[in-house]
Amino acid sequence: MAAPAPSGRAIAWAVPVLAEAAALGRSVVFAWWLGPEELGRAMLLALTVRLVEMASDAGADRLILQARDGGSARLAAELHAASLLRGMVGATALFGLAPLMSWAFADGPGATSYALLALVPILRGAVNLDFRRSERAFRYGPMAVVEGGATFAMAGSLLPAAAVFGDHRAMLAALVAQAAGYLALSHAVAARRYRLRLARVALLRLWRFGAPLILNAMLLFVTFYADRLIVARAYDWATLALYGVTLQLALLPAQIVGRAAASLVLPRLREALRHATLARDWQPILASHAMLGVGFAVSFALVAPGAIALVYGAALRPDPAFALVSGMAAGFRVLRTPFSQLAVATGRTGDPARANLVRGLALMPAAACAAMGLPLVAIAAAAAAGEAGATLRAWLLARPTLTHPIARGAYA
16 A cells, blocks of 8 residues: 655655744734734634635545546646635635624734635635645645745745834734645646636535534634634633643644644545455554644643743743643644544545534533633633543544444545
8 A cells, every 4th residue: 555655654754844933923923013902803813714624625625636547637726716716706705704803803913904815715726736636645745835925924024014014914914925835836836727616516515514513613713713712701811822822832832743644644544445455554554643632732731831932932931730721621632633634534524514513512511611701721621521522423433434444435
């Protein structure tokens, strides 16, 4: 069975590490240059555009990796058209949300800032997806150029944007720079000419594959971002910055592992199902993720308070209990990653949403804790309990596949 070369695995890990490190660097620059309150407002802009992206992501890039005809020029053209439609829908949604978000957070970003975020989905909707095709053969060079280059474009814009705007609008400039870099580089590395083919059958196929992923993405937003909106409403902007920075760092490994798994684990599971080797390949995959999850949870609890204070300033230092439960939440999410990839590989794209529904339920006690003015650790504890429940649910949903590994329904 084909497998990525060591250099390919290194690239697949290095790119998400670079992306997450750049996101952390962005918050560090804004924390020192703009201050905690403006950092909180900037985070709200990033949360808003992320909500729209997640709510419209039908998984075109994952369909290329998973489908039997994922390497065909015809499917690529059909997915390009679908991506353009997604971009237009996302831009329209951001225009509609702009006055609502400005009204909901009266002392936050203005409606114009939210509306200008529409540039991000428009730019990303016109990307050439050919670089994803290379990952079917475990070749990650084109992906590294596109995603890594876009990350450098964002990083390079930070100081100029902070100097020019001097407030949360610097986040808008950084997000647009990243999307523009992603678009330009995707066309620069493409081996195939960019083509569009709008086909009703293809859109329905993508919808059948991606609708459960959209539902899962919305649940992920609830679990990953909505608690920050609760904090933004219940506390002040500086408290949101503290909560956001701590959770961003805590969930850093889950973000990295999830992105690397889409490039490394998903193709491997697809091949394991095709060649009936899932029983052999699954245990080392699960064991490695379990060790990563436990290792990070312990490390974060021990290191995070001092490290965050050193890097971001004493005002953003979390207390030890908050750090501990945040690390536990991240550890459970890392452990859930291979189950999510297995669900996609078998075409059971609704399973991640079913698991994350348990995590979404934790939003209710989190909101109650915020309404009562309890410390941030109470909100984080609700998140950790939800992550544990979602991971248990993911394991229960995967048991039939693991017990009787068949390839039926494995290809969209």
